[in-house]
Amino acid sequence: MTKTPKKEAPAKKPKEQVFEGLAAAPGIAIGKAFVRFGDDIEVQTYAVAKTKIADELKRLDSAVKVARRQIRSLQERAREMQGAAGEELVILFDAYLAMLEDSRLVRGARQSIERDRINAEAAVQQEFRSLAKRFEAMADAYIAARLDDIREVATRLIGILVRAPGKAPPKPPKGGIVVADQLSPADMAQIDPLSVAAVAAVLGGTEGHTAIMARALGLPAVLGAAGLADGVMQGDTVIVDGYAGKIVVAPTPETVRKYEKRLAAKRKGARALDRLRFEPAISRDGTEVQLMANVELPVEMEAVHHSGAQGVGLLRSEFMFMNRDDIPSEDEQTAILKQIVAPMKFLPVTIRTLDIGGEKPAPALLSNIDEAAASALGLRGIRLSLANPDTLRTQFRAILRVASNRNVRILLPMVTTPSEVKRAKAMLAEEAEKLKAEGHELHTPLPPVGVMIEVPGAALAADSLARASDFFAIGSNDLTMYTLAVDRANEHVAHLFNSLHPAVLRLVQFTTQAALRARIPVSICGEIAGDPRYTALLIGLGLNDLSMTASNIPLVKKRIRDMDALAASQRALQIMEQTDSGRIAMMIDDFNEVGR
Numbered sequence: 001m002t003k004t005p006k007k008e009a010p011a012k013k014p015k016e017q018v019f020e021g022l023a024a025a026p027g028i029a030i031g032k033a034f035v036r037f038g039d040d041i042e043v044q045t046y047a048v049a050k051t052k053i054a055d056e057l058k059r060l061d062s063a064v065k066v067a068r069r070q071i072r073s074l075q076e077r078a079r080e081m082q083g084a085a086g087e088e089l090v091i092l093f094d095a096y097l098a099m100l101e102d103s104r105l106v107r108g109a110r111q112s113i114e115r116d117r118i119n120a121e122a123a124v125q126q127e128f129r130s131l132a133k134r135f136e137a138m139a140d141a142y143i144a145a146r147l148d149d150i151r152e153v154a155t156r157l158i159g160i161l162v163r164a165p166g167k168a169p170p171k172p173p174k175g176g177i178v179v180a181d182q183l184s185p186a187d188m189a190q191i192d193p194l195s196v197a198a199v200a201a202v203l204g205g206t207e208g209h210t211a212i213m214a215r216a217l218g219l220p221a222v223l224g225a226a227g228l229a230d231g232v233m234q235g236d237t238v239i240v241d242g243y244a245g246k247i248v249v250a251p252t253p254e255t256v257r258k259y260e261k262r263l264a265a266k267r268k269g270a271r272a273l274d275r276l277r278f279e280p281a282i283s284r285d286g287t288e289v290q291l292m293a294n295v296e297l298p299v300e301m302e303a304v305h306h307s308g309a310q311g312v313g314l315l316r317s318e319f320m321f322m323n324r325d326d327i328p329s330e331d332e333q334t335a336i337l338k339q340i341v342a343p344m345k346f347l348p349v350t351i352r353t354l355d356i357g358g359e360k361p362a363p364a365l366l367s368n369i370d371e372a373a374a375s376a377l378g379l380r381g382i383r384l385s386l387a388n389p390d391t392l393r394t395q396f397r398a399i400l401r402v403a404s405n406r407n408v409r410i411l412l413p414m415v416t417t418p419s420e421v422k423r424a425k426a427m428l429a430e431e432a433e434k435l436k437a438e439g440h441e442l443h444t445p446l447p448p449v450g451v452m453i454e455v456p457g458a459a460l461a462a463d464s465l466a467r468a469s470d471f472f473a474i475g476s477n478d479l480t481m482y483t484l485a486v487d488r489a490n491e492h493v494a495h496l497f498n499s500l501h502p503a504v505l506r507l508v509q510f511t512t513q514a515a516l517r518a519r520i521p522v523s524i525c526g527e528i529a530g531d532p533r534y535t536a537l538l539i540g541l542g543l544n545d546l547s548m549t550a551s552n553i554p555l556v557k558k559r560i561r562d563m564d565a566l567a568a569s570q571r572a573l574q575i576m577e578q579t580d581s582g583r584i585a586m587m588i589d590d591f592n593e594v595g596r
Contacts, residue, residue, distance in 0.1 A: 016252050019225045021200070023245035024211035026551075027220030028263050029198035030256060033236045033249070034172030036180040043158055045122035048113070056113050060120040063160040064100050070156065071096050074189050089189050089213065091297065092149070096186075099153045105131065109157075121161035128154035148210065152184040172196055177238045179247075181229060188213040198240035200247050202228050215551065222247050273554040277308040281557045287565035289539060291557055292348070293550040294525055298339040303550045308557070311348035313547025314411070314473065314525045315340060317395065318356055327391055333398035341402045348407045350473065350547075351399055352452065353392065353424075355381045355413035381414025381452075386423060396431045401440060403447045411473055413452045416461070418468035425449050425468075450521075454478035459507035462514035472515045473547070476526030480504050499528040500581045500588070505541075509576060512542045523547055532559035537588055539565055540572025559592075567591075 048056050071093050078089035099105055108127035113120060131150055172178055175197050180187070182203040188210055191199070196219060204210050204223030214221035220242030232238065232249045239248040239259050248255060281289045292313030293304040304312065320328050320336055328336070341349050385392040399410055412424055432446055451468075453459050454475035462472070476499055481487060483504050486496045498504070508524065515522035523545035528534045530548025532555045538546065539560070546556060571591045578584050 015250060016255060017231045017249045019222075019228045019231060019247040019249070021222040021225030021228070021245045021247060022204070022206050022211075023242055024204065024206050024223040025214035025219055025221035025242050027198065027218070027240075027242045028259055028266065029177060029220045029240045029242075030251075030259060030263075031175045031177040031197040031238060032173060033179045033232050033234060033238045034176040034196075035232060035234045036178065043121050043125045043162065044119075045126075046119050048117045048119055050117065053114060053117060056120050056123075057110060059161060060106075060109060060113065060123070060157075063120065063157050064106060066160050067153070067156050068097060068100050071100070071186075074186055078189050089185065091299065092185050093189075095149060096153050099150065100157075105150060105154060121158045124154055124157045124161070148184065148204075152186055155184075156186075177240055179228065179232050179238065183210050183223075185210055185213050188217065191217070191219070193217040193219055198222075198242065200225060200228065200238070200240050202226065215549075273558060276554055276557055276561070277306070279308075279557070279561070281310075281560045283539070283560055283563050283565040283568075285564045285566055287539065287544065289560050290523075290545045291553050291560075292350075292523070292545070292547040293553065294547055295340060295550075298336065300550065301340060301343050305343070307550035307553040309347075309550055309553055311350075311407075312340065312344060313348075313350055313523055313545070315349060315351045317351055317354055321354060321356065327394070330394050330397050330401075333395060334401045337398060337402040341406050341408060344406075346407050348409060350409040350411050350450070352411040352413055353382070353395055354385050355452075356384060382412045382420050382424065383414060386420065389427065392424070393427055393431050396428045397435060399447065400428070400432055400435055400442055403443045404441055405443060408443070408447045409471065410447050410449045411452055412449065413475075414454065415451045415465065416455055416457045418461075418464050421449065421451060421465065421468040453507075453511045455482045456507060459511045462511045463517070466514050466518035466520055469520065471520050472511060472522040474508055474511055474522065474524040474526075474543075476504075476508070476524055476528045479507060479526075483507060498581050499526070499534075500584045502579050502581065502584070505537075505576065505584070508538075508543075509541050516542055521545060530556060532556050533588060533592060535559040536563050536568040536591055537572055537575060539563075540568035540570075540575075542569075 075090055075093040075097075078093060105124070105127055108130065109120065109123040112118060112123035112126050116123070116126075118126070128150060132147055172195065174195050176195075177197050178191065178199045180199075180201045183199055183201050188199075198220040199214055200222045201210075202225055206223070211221060211223060220240045222240055222242060222245050225247050228247060232247075236249050237251060237256075239246075239251050239255070241248070241259070248259075251259070281291050283289070290310050291308075292311045293300075293307060293309035294314040294316070295301070295304060295312050296316050297319055317337075320333055337351065379387055385395075396410075399408065402408060410428070412421060415421060428446060428449065432442055435442060448470035450471035450473055451458065451465050452473050452475050453462065453465075455478070458465060459474075459479065466472070480497060480499045480501070484496060484498070484501055486493050512522050522543065524538060524543050525547040529538065529546045530552035532552075535546070535556050536559070548556065568591070571587065575584050575587050578587065
């Protein structure tokens with residue numbers, strides 16, 4: 001009797017899973033997962049005999065040379081990329097190459113080999129961990145993200161030293177979605193945006209270079225998605241929602257249809273937004289709003305012009321000081337600033353003076369400052385600049401030279417008292433006189449000097465600061481962080497970061513009213529300024545000058561052109577009577593829905 005073969009049970013279909021992460025780059029993509037987990041390299045520490053230390057130093061030097069060759073190769077590839085993404089990568093790889101010179105990382109590793117008599121790979125790892133400890137203690141998310149750059153260089157060196165040089169370049173199928181533990185900017189350089197549909201990673205934040213590169217490449221990205229490594233398999237269908245910060249693994253047909261419908265609507269909306277680029281930002285009842293761009297690097301200027309920005313509302317000058325062991329000279333700063341100011345012709349450019357905390361890679365400024373003094377609430381922003389007057393004076397001289405015949409404003413960060421403004425203004429006036437005596441033609445009057453309102457003390461003292469300042473710029477991200485005592489880069493408390501908290505909104509309202517009473521301009525920057533969901537609230541509070549990432553300008557402009565400013569003012573008054581941020585968010589959503 002022949003046995004009837006047992007019928008095999010049909011394979012179970014994978015169940016749909018949703019992972020929450022950070023919306024690092026906007027967009028929606030549906031594709032097959034190209035999984036890259038487990039790239040970390042285990043490093044063993046072992047003692048090195050005194051007679052072998054020289055050999056170990058040679059190993060390190062040799063690894064540095066190999067790493068430099070690898071990065072130069074990546075840099076050449078980046079030069080072939082079109083647009084700002086390639087230019088950004090070229091600059092980033094210059095920074096990597098600088099880190100492979102006599103940087104703190106390499107210098108510290110050499111010292112560890114000599115002092116601790118340990119192997120080179122362990123010395124690199126030890127020095128990286130020492131740097132990471134300092135970086136992770138800081139409150140500035142942007143500066144904290146620079147740790148990723150040092151990690152990339154350290155990982156590359158360690159990989160070479162343990163004879164596992166480099167990581168296998170990703171080769172996802174066309175339309176695939178790269179899913180990884182972590183993606184470095186170098187990884188991003190090897191991704192073809194015409195082939196890859198999106199990226200997703202367990203680690204990473206919205207301020208890091210990986211996120212910046214994803215936005216520049218136009219790739220939807222969700223980073224910081226905990227648990228993703230355990231929930232996705234090679235070849236799984238994946239949806240990356242870069243607007244909501246969600247990753248859907250093995251979506252149901254119904255979910256796929258829902259996202260395909262959203263994709264079609266987004267494509268149609270993008271075409272409509274592009275047509276708005278050179279239209280004015282005027283509400284239906286005639287209120288005109290100035291939309292400006294935040295800029296970190298000169299290479300962003302192409303995107304600024306494409307967005308239809310009416311100026312640069314916030315130029316972060318830190319980029320000139322980072323990843324180098326010396327302070328840029330006056331001529332060097334002047335030349336770099338010209339690359340940003342000159343193309344804007346007579347549109348306004350607001351240059352923020354150095355805003356650096358104690359843990360960032362600016363060793364020339366921070367080498368003489370101990371760790372405690374340079375903490376998150378220590379020597380930061382204008383405090384550090386006033387403690388290094390020669391550096392501030394040099395920066396003022398460069399700005400004054402660039403400001404000749406241009407519409408330039410100067411913004412002072414981390415101000416809490418009028419005396420800080422007065423001291424800075426006095427230095428500015430003194431340097432202007434010196435420049436005139438040297439034969440330079442300067443703009444008359446001198447550029448306006450404004451104050452960044454980013455700590456609760458400055459907001460509550462806005463009336464007195466307004467008497468010493470020519471304008472205000474509300475830094476909503478830091479104002480939220482300091483008001484709520486929440487570091488948004490800290491995964492344990494990041495969920496408490498909420499710019500709609502009543503305390504934050506009252507400080508924004510108080511500052512705005514103080515500026516209006518003093519008849520000085522007031523603007524707002526930070527995430528809330530570039531999110532069209534909050535545009536009506538900000539305009540309702542009296543803010544008619546918003547500065548944001550250039551790519552958000554068309555979206556915010558559309559919201560302005562679809563709304564009535566008077567109705568927004570009335571709704572803002574109702575919102576300011578609320579005490580619950582959840583209720584506030586609901587009222588904003590209701591208003592936006594009615595206004596569509």
